[in-house]
């Protein structure tokens with residue numbers, strides 16, 4: 001009985017400690033962004049919003065953020081579109097080498113990003129293709145492709161396959177079954193897959209750094225450049241805005257589609 | 267409306283034989299129950315008819331035409347799943363109209379037929395609800411309506427009442443019977459509930475281990491089964507092994523463990539044959555006074571009695587440690603009701619009511 005209580009205390013405190021560990025950097029960033037000091041100090045001695053107006057001083061920040069947004073959106077859309085047939089095949093059908101193919105599709109998660117970056121760089125040099133935003137897009141797609149596959153498989157595994165059979169026996173062709181039944185079952189997986197892909201692409205540094213050339217630049221690269229030259233809290237101000245927007249999107253997606261449960265179970 | 271024929275279908279996955287030579291002929295407008303224990307292949311048989319399983323060998327015909335090469339959406343089969351499989355993102359109305367919208371039917375006709383079906387299953391007023399806002403019985407009705415509205419050649423029901431409580435299940439059985447009578451649709455219902463099969467179906471096919479072992483009307487199957495396993499699966503029964511000690515014309519005497527029994531049989535039997543005999547509990551009369559003038563009397567002591575409302579169950583054990591179950595209702599209740607635990611009793615039964623399963627010993 002008392003051992004049980006002890007265990008509960010332990011788990012509860014461990015949980016809170018983990019939460020603190022995760023939340024602390026976020027809180028720190030937000031607090032520092034309102035600091036009045038030239039340097040990053042915590043807790044701040046004075047308050048100001050100057051660093052928010054200073055965001056514009058980050059080199060090419062507008063242009064870089066726009067490109068990052070574009071690449072992230074395209075990466076999300078394209079990888080999700082490609083993941084649908086892959087997930088359908090893996091979740092609904094049996095075929096030779098299924099395990100191996102599944103492991104292969106999910107493998108980018110397990111390979112260090114630097115390794116992926118070098119591999120993609122070598123590949124593009126070998127093909128002789130010019131380095132432009134398309135190469136960047138392909139690089140990001142390789143990096144994030146595993147996430148939508150995972151979330152879509154989770155969605156399909158949770159959905160009831162007899163729904164599709166019911167639709168078929170009511171006269172629906174395969175395509176109609178997909179359009180009218182499967183797709184709506186997939187919605188949480190689609191949304192969370194897109195969000196994963198989008199967010200990972202949007203703030204990716206290690207892959208992008210290998211692939212940007214000739215004036216092309218992304219948001220994380222410019223923020224990193226700024227940090228390496230200046231130590232003021234401008235990046236913290238930028239990050240705070242970023243955190244607020246992303247939190248809003250995730251809260252909306254969870255309320256509307258219940259996507260978090262999917263990524264946890266997946 | 268149509269007839270359905272299964273011609274010796276077999277289905278294997280790897281080396282496992284799931285269906286073996288299943289043959290079944292269901293006539294126009296018939297209500298057939300496929301009854302058997304869990305895992306015997308009932309669902310697989312239905313899926314062969316619906317087109318989700320392709321038999322390894324054999325043929326499935328609807329109205330005489332082979333359908334084995336037709337995809338499920340071309341078969342015009344109405345299917346009700348055990349878990350209903352209602353589309354969760356659609357309203358009741360959209361669920362019911364789904365099959366109609368897949369066909370070349372005018373908007374006006376879709377409306378007319380969907381409304382008609384809503385009233386047949388008595389779901390007026392619920393059209394705009396989603397499946398998760400319905401009770402189990404209501405979901406069941408919607409699933410039925412969705413399958414029926416397309417006027418399928420055959421209606422397949424996979425344990426449609428399994429998830430309902432007893433009272434609701436009995437109500438739905440009556441509903442199912444009414445709807446079947448109104449629409450005269452060829453229906454195959456899968457169940458492992460023998461009472462459901464007995465009360466619903468025109469004919470019952472009993473399945474064990476991927477084979478159909480016996481087909482017949484509920485009364486024949488219950489009262490005169492040819493198969494010992496069918497007898498013990500349908501209702502409760504007393505079944506004993508024995509050997510024939512006397513064989514006359516139409517009548518044999520079987521010696522069991524500590525008692526002997528006279529039975530009528532049409533089979534030709536000879537002395538020394540091993541055989542099984544079966545007696546339904548309701549055919550055993552209990553007497554607390556000795557009986558001498560009847561051929562079948564077994565003496566024993568009351569082990570327990572269980573009061574079941576409509577009847578009394580009496581467990582009796584003989585001196586050779588053989589257990590009997592007798593069931594007494596109304597008239598005989600007075601006599602049997604006097605028997606207390608430990609009392610000596612005399613059990614009698616008609617030789618007409620003793621079933622003989624020879625060649626199975």
Ligand SMILES: Nc1ncnc2c1ncn2[C@@H]1O[C@H](COP(=O)(O)OP(=O)(O)OP(=O)(O)O)[C@@H](O)[C@H]1O
Nearest residue numbers: 279282284302303304305306307308309310311458
């Ligand atoms: N695709 C499959 N692969 C392997 N085994 C299968 C497959 N489909 C069914 N089986 C097996 O075939 C047997 C019959 O299954 P089926 O679902 O037809 O049983 P059932 O009679 O409907 O049982 P229940 O009353 O429990 O629903 C089971 O032992 C099942 O494990």
Ligand SMILES: [Mg+2]
Nearest residue numbers: 308309310424
């Ligand atoms: Mg089943």
